[in-house]
Amino acid sequence: MNINTNLKEQNTYDAIVIGSGISGGWAAKELTEKGLRVIMLERGMNIEHITDYESAMKDPWEFQHAGRMTEEQKRTHPVQKRDYPYQEANEKWWVNDLECPYTEDKRFDWYRGFHVGGKSLMWGRQSYRFSDHNFEDNKRDGHGNDWPIRYKDIAPWYDYAEKFAGISGQNEGWPLLPDGQFLPPMDLNCVEKSVKERIEKHYNRERILTIGRTANLTVPHKGRGNCQYRNLCSRGCPFGAYFSTQSSTLPAAMATKRLTVRPYSIVNHIIYDKDTKKAKGVMVIDAETNETMEFYAKIVFVNGSTLGSTFILLNSTSEAHPNGLGNGSGQLGHNLMDHHFRCGAEGTAEGFEDKYTYGRRANGIYVPRYQNYGNDKRDYLRGFGYQGGASRGNWQADVAELAFGADFKNNMSKPADHWKMGLGGFGEMLPYYDNKVYIDHSKKDKWGQPVLAIDCETKDNEAKMREDMMNDAAEMLEAAGMKNIQTYDNDYYPGMAIHEMGTARMGNDPKDSVLNKWNQMHEVSNVFVTDGSCMPSIACQNPSLTFMALTARAADYAVKELKKKNI
Amino acid sequence: MERREALKRVAYLMGGAISATTMGVLFESFTVLDKSKMVNFSVSDEAILAEFAEIIIPTTSACPGAKAAGLGSFIPMMIQDCYPANLQTVFATGLKAMDDKCFTKFGKNFTTASNQEKTVIVTELRDEAIANKRTPSFFTIARDLTILGYYSSEIGCTQAREYLAIPGKYDGSAPLEPGQKAWATS
Numbered sequence: 001m002n003i004n005t006n007l008k009e010q011n012t013y014d015a016i017v018i019g020s021g022i023s024g025g026w027a028a029k030e031l032t033e034k035g036l037r038v039i040m041l042e043r044g045m046n047i048e049h050i051t052d053y054e055s056a057m058k059d060p061w062e063f064q065h066a067g068r069m070t071e072e073q074k075r076t077h078p079v080q081k082r083d084y085p086y087q088e089a090n091e092k093w094w095v096n097d098l099e100c101p102y103t104e105d106k107r108f109d110w111y112r113g114f115h116v117g118g119k120s121l122m123w124g125r126q127s128y129r130f131s132d133h134n135f136e137d138n139k140r141d142g143h144g145n146d147w148p149i150r151y152k153d154i155a156p157w158y159d160y161a162e163k164f165a166g167i168s169g170q171n172e173g174w175p176l177l178p179d180g181q182f183l184p185p186m187d188l189n190c191v192e193k194s195v196k197e198r199i200e201k202h203y204n205r206e207r208i209l210t211i212g213r214t215a216n217l218t219v220p221h222k223g224r225g226n227c228q229y230r231n232l233c234s235r236g237c238p239f240g241a242y243f244s245t246q247s248s249t250l251p252a253a254m255a256t257k258r259l260t261v262r263p264y265s266i267v268n269h270i271i272y273d274k275d276t277k278k279a280k281g282v283m284v285i286d287a288e289t290n291e292t293m294e295f296y297a298k299i300v301f302v303n304g305s306t307l308g309s310t311f312i313l314l315n316s317t318s319e320a321h322p323n324g325l326g327n328g329s330g331q332l333g334h335n336l337m338d339h340h341f342r343c344g345a346e347g348t349a350e351g352f353e354d355k356y357t358y359g360r361r362a363n364g365i366y367v368p369r370y371q372n373y374g375n376d377k378r379d380y381l382r383g384f385g386y387q388g389g390a391s392r393g394n395w396q397a398d399v400a401e402l403a404f405g406a407d408f409k410n411n412m413s414k415p416a417d418h419w420k421m422g423l424g425g426f427g428e429m430l431p432y433y434d435n436k437v438y439i440d441h442s443k444k445d446k447w448g449q450p451v452l453a454i455d456c457e458t459k460d461n462e463a464k465m466r467e468d469m470m471n472d473a474a475e476m477l478e479a480a481g482m483k484n485i486q487t488y489d490n491d492y493y494p495g496m497a498i499h500e501m502g503t504a505r506m507g508n509d510p511k512d513s514v515l516n517k518w519n520q521m522h523e524v525s526n527v528f529v530t531d532g533s534c535m536p537s538i539a540c541q542n543p544s545l546t547f548m549a550l551t552a553r554a555a556d557y558a559v560k561e562l563k564k565k566n567i
Numbered sequence: 568m569e570r571r572e573a574l575k576r577v578a579y580l581m582g583g584a585i586s587a588t589t590m591g592v593l594f595e596s597f598t599v600l601d602k603s604k605m606v607n608f609s610v611s612d613e614a615i616l617a618e619f620a621e622i623i624i625p626t627t628s629a630c631p632g633a634k635a636a637g638l639g640s641f642i643p644m645m646i647q648d649c650y651p652a653n654l655q656t657v658f659a660t661g662l663k664a665m666d667d668k669c670f671t672k673f674g675k676n677f678t679t680a681s682n683q684e685k686t687v688i689v690t691e692l693r694d695e696a697i698a699n700k701r702t703p704s705f706f707t708i709a710r711d712l713t714i715l716g717y718y719s720s721e722i723g724c725t726q727a728r729e730y731l732a733i734p735g736k737y738d739g740s741a742p743l744e745p746g747q748k749a750w751a752t753s
Contacts, residue, residue, distance in 0.1 A: 068649050071650065189739025230734065231753070361737040
C-alpha cells in the first residue's frame with residue numbers, strides 16, 4: 001500500500017504533455033515557464049540535440065548506398081518508402097511500418113517519426129500565418145463548422161511564436177497572408193527576381209511572389225547559429241539553425257528545471273475520473289519493456305500529432321465517454337484533411353546563362369493564395385498557393401541515348417545549360433465529415449494496441465482546383481517569359497503533404513465540435529488538444545506556425561484557469 | 568515545392584541522368600526478400616564490373632574515372648542490397664552474357680579486351696537496350712549504378728564536380744566562371 005502511494009506521488013505532475021514534436025515542445029516550454037511541473041511523454045527514442053544527428057556532417061561518399069534504400073528497408077517501411085522523405089541519410093527518423101500498422105480503407109500515406117522532437121526534426125519549415133479570410137471561410141461557404149476564433153485572437157500569439165522560433169521572411173502587406181515578426185529574408189535568385197517582377201507587373205500586383213517564410217535563421221538568434229546553406233536540414237541541424245524541439249523549445253523548458261522527458265512512453269489512453277468529470281492522468285505502455293504504468297496530473301495537453309492524438313482520444317473510452325473522450329459531438333475522428341499538391345508547371349529561363357548559384361538555400365519562393373478573393377472567382381471553393389523556385393541543376397540531356405564515355409563524363413560534370421523555374425500548388429482540402437479515422441480492433445500493433453483505420457479521399461472541389469493549380473502556374477510562367485513550359489500532375493493521395501489535420505476540431509458549439517476556442521475539450525475541462533487535430537479548416541498555408549501559436553495561447557489560458565481553480 | 572525539389576535533388580545527388588528503371592526501383596519497388604534467390608558475385612565479377620564502369624565513365628585528363636572511384640565493388644554491393652531478386656537475376660545473367668559475347672567476338676574475356684574492344688561490346692549492349700525500350704537489363708542497371716556511384720564518390724564529388732560541405736552563404740546570382748564545374752550536391 002505504501003509503495004503504491006509513493007509511486008502515485010512520484011508519478012504525479014502538474015501537467016502531462018503527450019508528444020514532443022512541434023506543438024508538444026511548445027506546450028512543455030510554456031507550461032514549465034509558467035511554473036508548472038511537467039512530464040513530457042514521447043513514444044519513441046530520445047534524440048539529443050546535435051550529438052544524435054549522426055549523418056549531419058557526412059559527405060555524400062560516406063553513405064554506403066549513395067542515398068538509396070535497401071530492399072530490407074523497403075520491406076520494413078512499406079509506407080514510409082512511398083515518397084522521398086524517407087532516405088538513407090535520415091532513415092532513423094521514420095517509423096518501421098511493420099511495428100505500427102494501420103488500415104487503409106482508401107490509400108492514405110501516413111508518415112510518422114517516433115522520437116523526441118517528432119516531426120519538428122524533419123519538417124519543411126515553411127511558416128505562414130492564416131488570415132481572417134481563412135478563419136471565415138467555413139462560415140462563408142458552409143463547409144465544416146465556424147472557427148471559434150478570428151485573426152485578432154491569434155495575431156499576438158503568432159508574434160510571440162515567430163519571435164521565439166525565428167522565422168525569416170519578407171513582409172508583403174498581402175491580405176490573405178498576414179505579415180509577421182521576421183528575421184531578414186533569404187535572397188531570391190536571379191531568375192526568381194525576374195519572375196517576381198514580371199508576374200507582379202503582369203497581374204498588376206493582384207498576384208505576388210515572395211521568398212518563402214521559413215523557420216531557418218538568417219542571423220544568429222537566441223543562442224542558435226544561422227543557416228549555413230547546406231540544405232541538409234532533414235538530417236538534423238548541428239548549428240541549431242532551424243526550429244525544432246531540440247534546438248528551441250526543449251532547451252527553454254529544461255532551463256526551468258521543471259520538465260521531465262520520458263522517451264519510450266506510448267500513451268494508450270487518458271484516464272477519466274467520473275466523479276470529478278476530469279482526466280486524472282494517462283496510462284502508458286513502455287515501448288521497450290511493454291510494462292504499463294500510470295501518470296497523473298491536473299491538466300493534460302494532447303500533442304501526439306493529429307492522428308496519434310485522435311487515436312488516444314478514441315481509445316479513451318469509459319461509461320461517460322463510450323465513443324472516445326470528449327466525443328459527445330460524434331465529430332472526433334472526422335473531417336480529416338491534408339493539403340493536396342504535386343501538380344503545377346515548370347519551364348526554362350533564358351538569358352541567365354552567365355549566372356550560377358553559390359550555396360544551397362533550403363527554401364524556395366511562395367505565391368500566396370489569390371483565388372476566390374476580390375474580383376477573382378473560380379468554379380470551386382477556397383484556393384491554393386504555390387511553392388517552387390528556380391535552379392540551375394546539372395547537365396541532364398541525352399538520357400534517352402544512354403550515352404557513355406569521355407564526352408558523357410565531361411558533360412555530366414558541367415552545370416545545366418539553362419535555369420529551370422517551377423511552381424507547385426498547395427491546395428486547401430475541404431472538411432468532409434465522411435473523411436474519417438476510427439479504431440480497427442481486428443489488428444494489433446507491436447505493443448498489442450488496436451490500430452487506426454483511415455478512410456479519406458479528395459473530391460470534386462479538389463479535382464477542379466488541381467486543374468487551376470496546373471493552368472495558373474503555366475500562365476504565370478508564360479507571363480514571366482519562361483520557355484518550354486510543361487504542366488504536371490504527379491498524383492496525390494491524402495497524407496502525402498504530411499499536413500493531416502482536423503479530426504478533433506475546435507468550435508463554439510459542443511454539439512458539433514470537440515474543443516472550444518481555447519483548444520480545451522468542451523466535455524473534459526482539463527484536457528487540451530493543440531496539435532493539427534484541432535483545425536476546423538486548413539487553408540492552403542503550411543500549418544505548423546499556427547500550431548505553435550495556438551499551443552502558446554492555450555497554455556496561457558490553461559494556467560490562468562488552473563490558478564483561478566476553474567480546472 | 569520542397570517535396571518535388573527534394574525528389575529532384577535525390578536524382579541530382581545520384582548524379583542525374585538516372586533512367587526510369589532506377590527511379591522505379593527507388594520509389595516503387597516492393598518485394599518480399601527471399602535470400603535464396605539472391606545472386607552472389609565473385610572477385611572476377613568485380614573486375615569485369617570495374618572495367619565496364621570505366622568504359623561508362625573513363626579516366627580523362629580532367630580526373631580519374633569509375634574504376635578508381637571503386638565502382639567494381641560498389642555495383643555488386645548495390646545489386647545485392649537494393650535490388651529485388653528478379654532484377655538481380657537479370658543483372659547476373661546479363662553480366663555473364665557480356666563476357667561470353669566478348670569471348671565469342673574477340674576471343675578474350677572482357678577484362679583482358681582492349682579499350683576499343685570493350686567499347687564495341689558496350690555499344691552493342693547500349694543499342695540493344697534502346698531497341699528494347701530500355702527495359703531493365705544488365706546494361707541499363709549497371710550504367711545507372713555507375714553514374715550514381717561515381718557522382719557520389721569522393722572522386723566524382725570533389726574532382727569531376729565541385730563539392731562545398733559548408734557554403735555558409737547563399738548567392739543566387741553568382742557569376743558562372745569559364746570552365747566551372749557543376750556542384751556535387753544541390
